[in-house]
Amino acid sequence: MRKVFRAIKEDQNIPFMQCYRAKRLADAAETGPQIIVNRSSTFPKQLMEMEHARFIHIIRDPRDVLLSGMRYHRVAPLGNEKFLRKARDEWDGMTYQDYINALPNDLDRLMFEMDNKHDHTVQEMLKWPYGHASAADLKYEDLIADTDCTLFRKTLTDFNIEGLDIDRAVQTYWDLSLFGGLAKADDRSDRQNLHVSSGSAAQWVSKLPREIAEPYAEKYSDALKTLGYADDASWVQQCKSAKDLAA
Numbered sequence: 001m002r003k004v005f006r007a008i009k010e011d012q013n014i015p016f017m018q019c020y021r022a023k024r025l026a027d028a029a030e031t032g033p034q035i036i037v038n039r040s041s042t043f044p045k046q047l048m049e050m051e052h053a054r055f056i057h058i059i060r061d062p063r064d065v066l067l068s069g070m071r072y073h074r075v076a077p078l079g080n081e082k083f084l085r086k087a088r089d090e091w092d093g094m095t096y097q098d099y100i101n102a103l104p105n106d107l108d109r110l111m112f113e114m115d116n117k118h119d120h121t122v123q124e125m126l127k128w129p130y131g132h133a134s135a136a137d138l139k140y141e142d143l144i145a146d147t148d149c150t151l152f153r154k155t156l157t158d159f160n161i162e163g164l165d166i167d168r169a170v171q172t173y174w175d176l177s178l179f180g181g182l183a184k185a186d187d188r189s190d191r192q193n194l195h196v197s198s199g200s201a202a203q204w205v206s207k208l209p210r211e212i213a214e215p216y217a218e219k220y221s222d223a224l225k226t227l228g229y230a231d232d233a234s235w236v237q238q239c240k241s242a243k244d245l246a247a
Contacts, residue, residue, distance in 0.1 A: 001056075005037055015035065055132065064140075144199060213236045
């Protein structure tokens with residue numbers, strides 16, 4: 001989505017900026033559309049309270065986020081991931097990436113990811129003000145299945161942003177989607193291919209070991225229910241043991 005918004009900026013000549021602190025709002029455009037992004041969804045309160053602001057907020061099933069995060073944090077370039085390259089005393093002076101790679105197997109790596117970066121990510125999901133009058137709360141699982149871009153188009157249409165060409169924005173979105181212009185690995189950048197394994201929804205069903213699913217349910221059942229992904233812990237029964245998955 002960051003690529004999408006940057007591409008819309010280039011295509012339609014719309015100002016673009018990141019915003020994590022209120023003082024940054026002084027740099028916002030005074031008139032016309034403006035794209036403001038925050039990868040952690042921690043927009044300053046002042047921006048959230050602006051009547052003319054509209055927000056697209058996207059979450060993904062945390063169980064899939066855990067799998068994706070563990071895999072990606074083992075190989076991610078360190079330039080834009082400061083937390084991965086910081087040495088920590090509690091890890092005997094190793095960085096996050098070094099430590100997770102030093103663990104003997106994926107069960108240990110998933111537990112480590114769950115107790116560290118993943119926990120921070122889930123807490124960010126929970127802090128978002130769901131039901132905000134000016135926000136569209138979307139799920140990755142719905143977007144990845146929406147191959148004709150109906151949901152994305154409806155969101156922009158409902159926002160009715162003056163100065164935004166919706167048809168061109170939707171085309172840009174399709175061009176940079178995993179079901180559209182980036183469906184083939186050869187059409188993606190090396191960095192994008194590091195992020196993408198399959199892009200499919202509910203990967204946890206076939207890839208999350210029961211040995212991880214059980215402690216995950218104990219820790220995050222309330223979060224999964226709040227986020228609309230599981231009413232109870234019965235989903236754990238769908239997960240196979242690590243031994244069976246390996247077989």
